[in-house]
Amino acid sequence: MNSAALNLVLVSTPIGYLGSGRGGGVELTMRSLIKGLLSLGHNIILLAPDGSQLPADCAGAEIKHVSGIDQPSWQHQEVTAPVVIPPDGVLLGLWEQALEIGKSSDAVINFSYDWLPIWLTPRVEANLFHLISMGAVSQVMKTLIGDLSFSAPSRLAFHTYRQASDYDLAEPPTVVGNGFDLDQYDFHPKGDGPLGWAGRVAPEKGLEDAVSVAAALNNQLLVWGFIEDPKYASEVEATFPPGTIDWRGFLATSELQRELRVCRALLNTPKWNEAYGNVVVEALACGVPVVAYDRGGPGELITSGVTGWLVPPDDVEGMKAATSQISKIDRKECRRWVEEYASHDGFARRIESWIKGGMNAKKFSGG
Numbered sequence: 001m002n003s004a005a006l007n008l009v010l011v012s013t014p015i016g017y018l019g020s021g022r023g024g025g026v027e028l029t030m031r032s033l034i035k036g037l038l039s040l041g042h043n044i045i046l047l048a049p050d051g052s053q054l055p056a057d058c059a060g061a062e063i064k065h066v067s068g069i070d071q072p073s074w075q076h077q078e079v080t081a082p083v084v085i086p087p088d089g090v091l092l093g094l095w096e097q098a099l100e101i102g103k104s105s106d107a108v109i110n111f112s113y114d115w116l117p118i119w120l121t122p123r124v125e126a127n128l129f130h131l132i133s134m135g136a137v138s139q140v141m142k143t144l145i146g147d148l149s150f151s152a153p154s155r156l157a158f159h160t161y162r163q164a165s166d167y168d169l170a171e172p173p174t175v176v177g178n179g180f181d182l183d184q185y186d187f188h189p190k191g192d193g194p195l196g197w198a199g200r201v202a203p204e205k206g207l208e209d210a211v212s213v214a215a216a217l218n219n220q221l222l223v224w225g226f227i228e229d230p231k232y233a234s235e236v237e238a239t240f241p242p243g244t245i246d247w248r249g250f251l252a253t254s255e256l257q258r259e260l261r262v263c264r265a266l267l268n269t270p271k272w273n274e275a276y277g278n279v280v281v282e283a284l285a286c287g288v289p290v291v292a293y294d295r296g297g298p299g300e301l302i303t304s305g306v307t308g309w310l311v312p313p314d315d316v317e318g319m320k321a322a323t324s325q326i327s328k329i330d331r332k333e334c335r336r337w338v339e340e341y342a343s344h345d346g347f348a349r350r351i352e353s354w355i356k357g358g359m360n361a362k363k364f365s366g367g
């Protein structure tokens with residue numbers, strides 16, 4: 001029994017149910033965090049779309065399901081697009097419940113990248129906190145997050161400094177990184193396997209550059225992930241010699257790491273300011289070095305020459321050359337980095353300290 005236990009409400013993404021893959025990295029982030037917060041003794045209610053499931057090691061959290069239409073994702077809209085909330089949107093149902101339960105909770109932690117919960121923050125009784133999961137892909141979100149940083153900076157946290165630098169913030173950001181349950185990833189010492197790529201299959205992930213590197217090296221590329229944009233996936237496939245891509249599908253973490261860990265390198269090719277890059281750290285956790293563009297979160301996570309190689313953004317030739325040098329990386333260093341900087345319990349402690357700090361901060365100023 002933890003005398004300082006907090007009553008926390010966690011609100012999931014309104015894009016897909018937990019386990020669908022449609023929510024991207026947020027799904028795994030929430031699972032690791034719930035496990036970590038439970039082990040610190042906190043009480044958790046999770047609000048999530050119908051169909052969402054938590055693994056057995058998160059059974060201590062109460063899950064409340066909410067029905068409704070998915071929210072359209074911001075990253076596939078024009079940067080100047082207005083806010084859209086579908087009739088019967090699950091976002092509305094999630095926040096109706098969050099505000100009600102939040103009144104008798106210590107804090108409500110929002111994991112969705114949406115206008116509504118951030119706009120509500122200074123206007124409601126519940127203590128709302130936001131772990132921002134993307135860079136500034138929308139002008140209206142960028143302005144709103146910037147405004148909240150002036151009136152209530154302690155209510156915002158980011159995954160990386162690179163991500164946070166997209167926003168005009170009143171003060172240096174709270175950066176909490178991310179967390180991974182190391183028990184879920186087996187270290188694989190040998191580095192003579194295939195090349196891999198993992199992520200949502202969508203244009204902002206730049207799969208075509210990774211396939212180009214694999215094709216130039218006469219290798220196959222194993223690809224794991226939810227095919228969010230089937231047209232884009234077909235176009236990438238048609239651009240390269242048949243069979244260059246080995247589509248492995250969207251796998252549960254246990255299966256993903258079993259296939260991923262034998263790779264000699266993971267290629268990571270973001271075309272946007274990736275907020276963090278879960279798949280980068282999942283590869284490192286297995287001992288797989290990562291060759292990535294020096295853009296967004298991956299550029300902050302990888303120590304070039306130690307846990308992989310960073311190459312200039314969009315430099316396919318540079319990525320090819322770096323991939324050829326991958327045997328110089330000590331795979332033990334990759335795993336060691338995750339243990340030191342990205343464990344799920346360390347992440348939970350950083351989140352706990354952010355929330356406790358925010359609860360003690362004066363309520364709202366200015367704005």
Ligand code: UDP
Pocket residue numbers: 021023024025026028029198199200224225226249250251252253256276277278279280282
């Ligand atoms: N993922 C998965 N199974 C797969 C491929 C990917 O569960 O077969 C998950 C992976 O664990 C990661 C997420 O998909 O948590 C992708 O997150 P990332 O942060 O890399 O990018 P995002 O989709 O959030 O932009």
